[in-house]
Amino acid sequence: MVHDSRVSSRAASARPALEPGAEGVGVRLRRLREQAGISLSELARRANVGKATLSGLENGTRNPTLETLWSVTAALGVPITALLAGGQTGVVRGTAVEATLLQVFDDGPVTYELYRMVVPPGPAQASPAHHTGVTEHVTVFSGVLQAGPADAPLLAGPGEHISWTSDVPHRYAAVGDEPVHASLLIRYPRAASPQP
């Protein structure tokens, strides 16, 4: 369920502002606070934020700043992602592939994105070529995956690993009736120089 999170410009904002994310954040915050066994006033005191701020945040009637979120989560001793990741984390949907971004690892010259991927049975998904030097690495959890360059796809069953350079058109498809679960690692070398 991909919900459109584009926020209309604030012009003509005659409706009560309740952006999609704030509600869930408030609910999760209240749950975390109650799990910690402290009152709203006490948390406000520890986090050095106003009670009004905290109250509005838990009820979803405010649009908190990043600094506020950091203060509150630090006082609770939880990572800030505990408030934000409760809903769906980054889900990228293609025509036949659904990938959930687990982590981004940035090593200066190279960036890695680690996904968990699900390929349902059905028609293959075609992907256009990425930038030069991009490679993809897949380890299959379950099912049988056919993936790789469109002209020379590879096969991988449970526990197997395949990789290819994705600077050519490539594709993903599940072989058989079973959906494929896999981890997908995309490696982006630092392409600071655009191609003419």
Next chain:
Amino acid sequence: MVHDSRVSSRAASARPALEPGAEGVGVRLRRLREQAGISLSELARRANVGKATLSGLENGTRNPTLETLWSVTAALGVPITALLAGGQTGVVRGTAVEATLLQVFDDGPVTYELYRMVVPPGPAQASPAHHTGVTEHVTVFSGVLQAGPADAPLLAGPGEHISWTSDVPHRYAAVGDEPVHASLLIRYPRAASPQP
């Protein structure tokens, strides 16, 4: 000109610690945007935020609201957590290996655990044999890793992948002076018990 006596512009921080300030967020945002190959103006247009907002955000001179972060990350197609970069989930520490559990995938007869692993330079870490049928899969992000069965270790450099069956004693070590960053996937056939 506003006189700000406490601007932390380009503070040459000695350690790569998680700075709760917006500075790290700005750096990551700029990197993600350049990786997507779009200009600041273009991203501002797509995300329906002002260029001033985006500029100040990338330079760490603003304290963005959650709504702004939602809009920008949605326009980039990345999860909001990609900006906050704090995946401090479960952390497993060995004598020479630090692994962060990213996700557990339970497929009935098989359980997968996906880690991000860091092996600092120094003496190797020895691991005793796991249960029969357990396999490990490593994809190296940076550095050179020597890993695998103690009597026949394998080598892998950046972007390379190695795997082995870990039902025999095995080891991990960084080759050279550079720490090794890698993803580690452990596959436990037949409902295995989590690692103590």
Next chain:
DNA sequence: GGCGACCGTTCCGTTTGCGGAACGATGGCG
């Protein structure tokens, strides 16, 4: 019952993040 401590919400003045507009810098093009 009266009273004080604490709860979470609401009101209010101040602070600040917001988008739009204007700015100088840069590059493509006739």
Next chain:
DNA sequence: CGCCATCGTTCCGCAAACGGAACGGTCGCC
């Protein structure tokens, strides 16, 4: 060469998020 589009930064009025104070409500204790 001038012209124009686009880049990223800076200025500015406005709306909103902020902390502090006041509010009504509930509980425990004398």
